[in-house]
Amino acid sequence: MKTAVPCYYHLDVEVTPERVDQVRRILAAHLRYWDLENLVEPVCHCAGTLLRTIAEHAADKNTTLEMWWNGRRLVTAVADIDGESHPRDATRGCLAHIAALSDGWGWCTTGGGGRIVWFSRRVRATERAPLVPSIPAPSLRAARHAPRELPVPVLAGPVPEDFLVDAVAAG
Numbered sequence: 001m002k003t004a005v006p007c008y009y010h011l012d013v014e015v016t017p018e019r020v021d022q023v024r025r026i027l028a029a030h031l032r033y034w035d036l037e038n039l040v041e042p043v044c045h046c047a048g049t050l051l052r053t054i055a056e057h058a059a060d061k062n063t064t065l066e067m068w069w070n071g072r073r074l075v076t077a078v079a080d081i082d083g084e085s086h087p088r089d090a091t092r093g094c095l096a097h098i099a100a101l102s103d104g105w106g107w108c109t110t111g112g113g114g115r116i117v118w119f120s121r122r123v124r125a126t127e128r129a130p131l132v133p134s135i136p137a138p139s140l141r142a143a144r145h146a147p148r149e150l151p152v153p154v155l156a157g158p159v160p161e162d163f164l165v166d167a168v169a170a171g
Contacts, residue, residue, distance in 0.1 A: 005071075012064050013065065014062050017052070019051075021129050023047070027044050030067065031067075036074065046097060046119050047076055047099050051065075053094045059082050064079040065078050073123075074122075078118075079114060081114035082114060100117035101121075103121055105119035
């Protein structure tokens with residue numbers, strides 16, 4: 001059984017409306033690299049929604065984005081340091097999208113007055129690619145043909161002793 005290797009990704013970015021799609025592509029590339037193709041669309045959609053909200057409403061556009069993968073669950077967190085706005089100020093549609101596309105989400109404040117909004121997705125058994133046994137390589141016997149059989153003379157009875165002596169003398 002192949003075990004999953006825990007993965008972590010960290011990105012500090014100054015969010016602008018033009019950079020949101022670029023950050024989404026970066027996240028998608030990391031998720032594909034981690035073999036999490038099924039999580040690309042919901043994770044990138046949620047992260048993009050949060051980043052657009054920060055780009056539109058926050059005074060300080062510096063943002064930190066982190067992803068943790070432990071083999072069963074992916075947690076994505078978007079943190080800003082803008083103490084002026086709170087998740088309650090974000091549009092209801094933003095948090096509704098996150099709630100609809102994630103298995104769990106939440107937010108907390110930081111010591112510097114900023115906030116962290118996180119959401120998680122778990123990989124369900126139905127989303128994993130099924131294991132398909134590979135076709136075994138042909139064995140040596142199947143790959144090569146047996147040499148042609150040469151007829152072997154069958155001796156009908158005991159060999160006379162003078163036959164062996166004559167064969168040795170002739171040879």
